[in-house]
Amino acid sequence: MFLALLRSETAASPERRAAALAGLRAYQDAPRPAPQPPMPAIARAGRATLRDYGGDGAPVVFVPSLINPPVVLDLDAENSLLRWLSRRGVRPLLVDWGTPTPDDRAQDVTTHVEQLLLPLLAALDRPPILVGYCLGGTMAIAAAVAAKAAGLVTIAAPWRFAGYGDALDPISALWDEAHATCEQLGLVPMEVLQSGFWQLDPKRTVAKFERFARLELASAEARAFVTLEDWANGGAPLPFAAGRELFDDFFVADLPGNGRWRIAGAPVDAEALGIPALSFVSTTDRIVPAASAARLGDVRELAMGHVGMIVGGRARAALWQPLADWLTALPAPR
Incomplete structure (x- = not known):
């Protein structure tokens, strides 16, 4: 998914594509500290x-x-x-x-x-x-x-x-494409949600890896980037029903904004x-x-x-x- 976005955003600039790919490889290879233990x-x-x-x-x-x-x-x-x-x-x-x-x-x-x-x-x-x-x-x-x-x-x-507003169109299209597979899995994988975030700001998604390619891996800035990017790309899947309610009832029908969401x-x-x-x-x-x-x-x-x-x-x-x-x-x- 990221590579397809990268090809689209850098179609007219092979140099930018190479820089972003170099940043992606550097991010993948960067050392990670041990995670903090969970609090009680x-x-x-x-x-x-x-x-x-x-x-x-x-x-x-x-x-x-x-x-x-x-x-x-x-x-x-x-x-x-x-x-x-x-x-x-x-x-x-x-x-x-x-x-x-x-x-x-x-x-x-x-x-x-x-x-x-x-x-x-x-x-x-x-x-x-x-x-x-x-x-x-x-x-x-x-x-x-x-x-x-x-x-x-x-x-x-x-x-x-x-x-x-207009951002609802790609969000709806994403769910239309992923719905059947997610229903079969019983879960909405994080990759589906992440691709939706990428589509909200594709230029920034590519540019941040271009910029990371220019950083020293041992720098505090590079370590902070890796920590935050690991968080952004991580996470558990959603239960299928949570994804369905989020996409259909919230984004499309706007139940909260219309006063029609009910709890208990x-x-x-x-x-x-x-x-x-x-x-x-x-x-x-x-x-x-x-x-x-x-x-x-x-x-x-x-x-x-x-x-x-x-x-x-x-x-x-x-x-x-x-x-x-x-x-x-x-x-x-x-």
């Missing part, structure tokens, strides 16, 4: 676990996307939002969705909220603050409607899927939460365009990319610190 689990629901990052204060449950691993919030020892927050009066807890198998084929996004996320929250001794990133933010909104929460933060969380039998009315809320919205995000993002409570706009707002060089000042300030200023939940 304090609750389980099915294959999902809730991992404790320590710290003081009210419990703050971070809900990552079902797409790509949750470790983007704990990328490495030097670039970890969760570990940083745990030293600043916050007690971060991370939802780890686990790895689905074909036996989980009937678990859609709604089921993940109802049967995995809500039981994890119920295991806590007091209502948590929910922080959801990307699709995890969409799910955190639903959980905040269905269960008692002390507050809600969304970070680049899609909600009004009609806001994707009730519609998810994001505007009627009645709890403190904060939304970070990126004005330059191609994965979750600003027109599609949730805007609840205090809305902060950032001119940063979808991933850069979490792990980029400006993330600490632009998002980490404002998030810590907002979380620690909330009244203690009862």
